[in-house]
Amino acid sequence: xxxxxxxxxxxxxxxxxxxxxxxxxxxxxxxxxxxxxxxxxxxxxxxxxxxxxxxxxxxxxxxxxxxxxxxxxxxxxxxxxxxxxxxxxxxxxxxxxxxxxxxxxxxxxxxxxxxxxxxxxxxxxxxxxxxxxxxxxxx
Numbered sequence: 001x002x003x004x005x006x007x008x009x010x011x012x013x014x015x016x017x018x019x020x021x022x023x024x025x026x027x028x029x030x031x032x033x034x035x036x037x038x039x040x041x042x043x044x045x046x047x048x049x050x051x052x053x054x055x056x057x058x059x060x061x062x063x064x065x066x067x068x069x070x071x072x073x074x075x076x077x078x079x080x081x082x083x084x085x086x087x088x089x090x091x092x093x094x095x096x097x098x099x100x101x102x103x104x105x106x107x108x109x110x111x112x113x114x115x116x117x118x119x120x121x122x123x124x125x126x127x128x129x130x131x132x133x134x135x136x137x138x139x
Contacts, residue, residue: 041124
């Protein structure tokens with residue numbers, strides 16, 4: 001789905017932040033929980049979509065992705081909002097997942113917020129919140 005003018009990427013920095021989602025989505029497609037967890041800072045916080053347990057570090061985040069990747073999710077962004085604040089960036093909006101190993105699941109829309117921090121020259125996820133949309137089909 002094409003982005004609206006409000007959602008259009010307008011700077012090289014925003015393009016770089018948008019690419020971080022692509023990197024994360026490619027890591028999901030690898031089905032390797034360690035590869036996904038490596039994108040997060042060691043003390044990152046994950047408020048995941050399909051678990052009630054907050055994850056507080058690399059080991060806990062990797063554990064979450066063991067189960068989530070078993071569904072073979074593929075994500076795409078439906079709405080994207082990027083804010084840049086020096087060495088911190090916030091990327092929020094709506095993404096949609098297709099669970100390719102779950103017959104009949106269809107598209108699963110969710111809200112997301114990634115907070116990135118440049119650590120040692122590389123962007124790392126320091127906060128990630130994801131939650132189902134309150135009403136399916138309302139987006």
